[in-house]
Amino acid sequence: MSSANWKFLLGGAVVVAALSWLGFVGFQESKSYYITVDEFSAMKNDLQGKTLKIAGDVVEGSIERSGPGLEFVITHSGKNLKVRYVGRDVLPDTFKGGSKAVVEGTLSEDGVLLARHIEAKCASKYEAEYNKKTT
Amino acid sequence: MSNFGAFCLLLALCLSLYGLFASLLGAILKQHRIVRSAERAAIASCASILLSLAALLYLLATSDFSVAHVAQSTNRELPVFYKLAALWGAHDGSMLLWVFVTAVFSGIVVLQNRFRYRDMMPYVVAVLMFNLSFFLILNLFLSNPFNELVQVLPDGTMHKFSPQDGRGLNPLLQYWAMIIHPPILYLGFIGFVVPFAFAIAALITRQLGDTWIRTTRRWTLITWLFLGVGLILGGKWAYVELGWGGYWGWDPVENSSLMPWLTGTAFLHSVIVQERKGMLKVWNVLLVVITYLLGIFGTFITRSGIINSVHAFADSKLGVFFLYYMLLVLGGSLFLIIDRLPYLKSERRLDSVLSRESAFLFNNLLLLVACFAVLWGTMFPVLSNWVEGTKITVGPPFFNSVGIPIGLMLLFLTGVGPLFAWRKTSVESLRRAFLWPMAPALLVCIALLVSGMRSFYSLVSFTLCMFVLVTIAQEFWKGTRVRVRNTGENFALAMVNLTLKNKRRYGGYVVHLSIVLMFVGLTGNAFNRQTSQAMVPGDEMQIGRYTLKMTDYRDGDSPNYQYGRVTLEVYRGGKLIRTMQPEKRFYKASDGQSTTEVALYSKPLEDLYVVFAGVSNDGKRYEITAHLNPLVWWVWFGAAVMVVGTLITLLPDRRISFATAQLSAAEAAAVETGVQAK
Numbered sequence: 001m002s003s004a005n006w007k008f009l010l011g012g013a014v015v016v017a018a019l020s021w022l023g024f025v026g027f028q029e030s031k032s033y034y035i036t037v038d039e040f041s042a043m044k045n046d047l048q049g050k051t052l053k054i055a056g057d058v059v060e061g062s063i064e065r066s067g068p069g070l071e072f073v074i075t076h077s078g079k080n081l082k083v084r085y086v087g088r089d090v091l092p093d094t095f096k097g098g099s100k101a102v103v104e105g106t107l108s109e110d111g112v113l114l115a116r117h118i119e120a121k122c123a124s125k126y127e128a129e130y131n132k133k134t135t
Numbered sequence: 136m137s138n139f140g141a142f143c144l145l146l147a148l149c150l151s152l153y154g155l156f157a158s159l160l161g162a163i164l165k166q167h168r169i170v171r172s173a174e175r176a177a178i179a180s181c182a183s184i185l186l187s188l189a190a191l192l193y194l195l196a197t198s199d200f201s202v203a204h205v206a207q208s209t210n211r212e213l214p215v216f217y218k219l220a221a222l223w224g225a226h227d228g229s230m231l232l233w234v235f236v237t238a239v240f241s242g243i244v245v246l247q248n249r250f251r252y253r254d255m256m257p258y259v260v261a262v263l264m265f266n267l268s269f270f271l272i273l274n275l276f277l278s279n280p281f282n283e284l285v286q287v288l289p290d291g292t293m294h295k296f297s298p299q300d301g302r303g304l305n306p307l308l309q310y311w312a313m314i315i316h317p318p319i320l321y322l323g324f325i326g327f328v329v330p331f332a333f334a335i336a337a338l339i340t341r342q343l344g345d346t347w348i349r350t351t352r353r354w355t356l357i358t359w360l361f362l363g364v365g366l367i368l369g370g371k372w373a374y375v376e377l378g379w380g381g382y383w384g385w386d387p388v389e390n391s392s393l394m395p396w397l398t399g400t401a402f403l404h405s406v407i408v409q410e411r412k413g414m415l416k417v418w419n420v421l422l423v424v425i426t427y428l429l430g431i432f433g434t435f436i437t438r439s440g441i442i443n444s445v446h447a448f449a450d451s452k453l454g455v456f457f458l459y460y461m462l463l464v465l466g467g468s469l470f471l472i473i474d475r476l477p478y479l480k481s482e483r484r485l486d487s488v489l490s491r492e493s494a495f496l497f498n499n500l501l502l503l504v505a506c507f508a509v510l511w512g513t514m515f516p517v518l519s520n521w522v523e524g525t526k527i528t529v530g531p532p533f534f535n536s537v538g539i540p541i542g543l544m545l546l547f548l549t550g551v552g553p554l555f556a557w558r559k560t561s562v563e564s565l566r567r568a569f570l571w572p573m574a575p576a577l578l579v580c581i582a583l584l585v586s587g588m589r590s591f592y593s594l595v596s597f598t599l600c601m602f603v604l605v606t607i608a609q610e611f612w613k614g615t616r617v618r619v620r621n622t623g624e625n626f627a628l629a630m631v632n633l634t635l636k637n638k639r640r641y642g643g644y645v646v647h648l649s650i651v652l653m654f655v656g657l658t659g660n661a662f663n664r665q666t667s668q669a670m671v672p673g674d675e676m677q678i679g680r681y682t683l684k685m686t687d688y689r690d691g692d693s694p695n696y697q698y699g700r701v702t703l704e705v706y707r708g709g710k711l712i713r714t715m716q717p718e719k720r721f722y723k724a725s726d727g728q729s730t731t732e733v734a735l736y737s738k739p740l741e742d743l744y745v746v747f748a749g750v751s752n753d754g755k756r757y758e759i760t761a762h763l764n765p766l767v768w769w770v771w772f773g774a775a776v777m778v779v780g781t782l783i784t785l786l787p788d789r790r791i792s793f794a795t796a797q798l799s800a801a802e803a804a805a806v807e808t809g810v811q812a813k
Contacts, residue, residue, distance in 0.1 A: 004485040012500050019537055023508055026536025027529055034516055034526035053528055065752035090378050090748045090760050093729045
């Protein structure tokens with residue numbers, strides 16, 4: 001292999017190594033465990049301090065504005081979790097009672113999830129819901 | 136009518152399967168007539184799918200709610216335009232659109248090449264029909280838009296059922312950019328099957344020069360353009376409609392359209408080296424296979440539900456089929472490439488790291504690494520679930536930590552690439568070439584530092600933007616000056632003619648310019664600001680140099696939705712410059728889906744972006760969030776320039792260009808001059 005090829009490979013390796021390191025740091029900073037509410041209640045003890053992304057359905061009527069924030073309950077397969085939204089972003093339009101939501105945040109001492117970020121399902125898929133309504 | 140539509144799809148599948156087998160048979164037996172019949176089957180298949188599409192459009196337009204797809208995605212009140220666009224508003228119909236575009240592209244390729252490449256075409260047709268058949272099978276048996284609604288009665292019997300009204304099109308989709316976004320993206324994903332098919336045919340027939348590349352160059356460019364535009368439109372929609380103030384969230388579905396664009400960009404550049412120097416042949420076949428597969432992968436992620444995303448349609452039955460198809464295609468392609476490796480040997484070697492070949496190679500590497508990083512981050516939940524049992528997701532910090540450095544390195548290459556010579560650049564010529572662009576770039580850097588900017592990446596970005604801008608200007612300047620000297624044309628005309636005579640190169644430079652402009656816009660993100668306040672009429676709110684004063688709130692009713700509208704007066708330096716009216720709407724159909732109508736005041740320097748989040752708890756105040764997003768305008772402007780640049784490279788070659796040499800009066804009289812336009 002020519003010396004140009006070696007130089008190229010070396011340079012390339014250095015760049016890839018640097019990027020991998022940067023990527024690793026970024027990874028650690030942003031990783032969160034994606035689980036459903038029932039999985040969460042099964043794992044409660046291991047999850048202190050970790051960033052969690054918990055998926056569930058927003059319980060109808062549970063959305064309450066308390067002070068500057070917002071509290072609600074999400075549920076999945078029979079298990080419930082109380083969530084307090086402490087983020088700054090405007091809530092997504094798809095977020096309301098009954099919608100599927102994913103909340104990201106950390107667990108507070110009193111067992112409430114302090115959510116920094118809320119995503120709610122974009123509603124282009126209606127199939128299952130519609131069939132239920134029509135029968 | 137729905138039966139007719141479904142029948143046409145079935146017919147199309149039979150025709151495309153016939154096309155697949157007949158073209159292979161004809162190639163093996165060297166029977167031209169069998170191959171011809173396969174080509175005719177491909178065209179017929181396209182016609183059949185067109186009929187099927189027309190049937191679905193008819194059902195949508197006439198609001199036939201007995202058909203599930205129509206009931207799911209339209210309602211009676213919906214304007215006709217949206218009723219038709221609802222074709223791709225839900226999963227099944229969008230599948231039919233995908234199949235339709237695939238069939239049309241296949242048909243065009245067959246027609247374009249009916250007198251050419253007779254040795255390769257049977258294999259091209261076979262690959263195209265294999266691709267089409269796969270999607271037709273999915274469309275017919277797993278996502279059939281002609282399925283009818285049935286009602287299951289308590290006693291277990293089923294009978295057909297047609298609701299009074301449909302569920303309506305999600306109001307979030309009732310926006311121009313969202314309406315054209317899926318079809319444009321499809322054009323961007325699907326088109327890569329054409330260079331892929333030709334690459335496979337070239338491998339099979341061992342014709343691994345650059346024929347397969349040159350003949351599909353237009354297809355690749357147009358597809359790449361549509362993919363890029365689709366990405367921008369999605370971002371524009373997110374920015375204007377969703378109200379969170381940004382245009383890119385590193386969402387899995389966004390990422391899945393970005394990945395083929397990254398490898399497609401690498402492919403577009405890499406083929407230049409093969410055409411000029413006969414190098415990077417293995418890179419090129421690999422890149423085209425990867426790009427095609429990433430397009431399939433993209434639609435797989437969106438439709439299979441394997442990754443949770445705010446976009447995902449989620450239908451897990453499809454996932455398995457996609458997986459098998461992708462593995463089959465990947466395995467077959469790799470086998471072919473490895474078997475034909477001797478034909479893919481490079482005609483030259485790399486002479487120097489400071490060469491244009493090296494820059495292109497590095498370009499490939501960076502784009503591939505970027506694509507891998509995005510793939511890694513997107514698929515990590517699936518991987519971690521498989522290995523550890525819990526899904527671990529990663530967010531923007533990961534993607535940005537890798538994406539930003541790679542982007543900046545690519546930006547650097549954009550400026551430096553044209554400065555390198557083929558084979559080897561002497562240090563002396565490098566020094567001369569770098570000097571001009573480096574000076575203004577350093578000035579920019581110093582000026583920004585002096586003005587207080589400390590963000591490392593932002594400083595690097597703006598400095599590089601200036602650097603690349605000057606290198607591009609330098610290229611146009613040098614080329615135009617040479618032309619002026621040779622032809623005596625005036626400067627402006629010379630520049631136009633220069634571009635028209637070297638469309639690929641100078642059109643490419645325009646596209647590079649557009650990338651610089653977009654980077655300027657992207658860098659503005661580092662300086663975004665936002666502030667929120669619960670206001671009542673009379674209150675004021677400050678952001679940057681703007682003061683927002685709330686003057687009014689009113690509720691209202693319109694046929695489709697109810698709304699709450701806040702009126703704000705915007706002052707800058709004490710002067711009233713604008714009134715803004717952000718709204719919150721509640722749609723009556725679609726389960727009371729709400730939307731946020733952002734009030735946007737966009738200038739090149741910064742965007743003032745105001746959102747009405749809702750009424751506060753006590754019902755007496757109105758939550759207003761204002762964002763100040765610098766330089767966003769340049770992203771959209773840069774995108775427009777990118778389209779122009781790409782169109783320049785796509786212009787057909789004309790016989791005669793405008794105004795040629797200067798003739799003396801006597802010569803001019805003697806020679807008959809005229810411009811023959813075709």
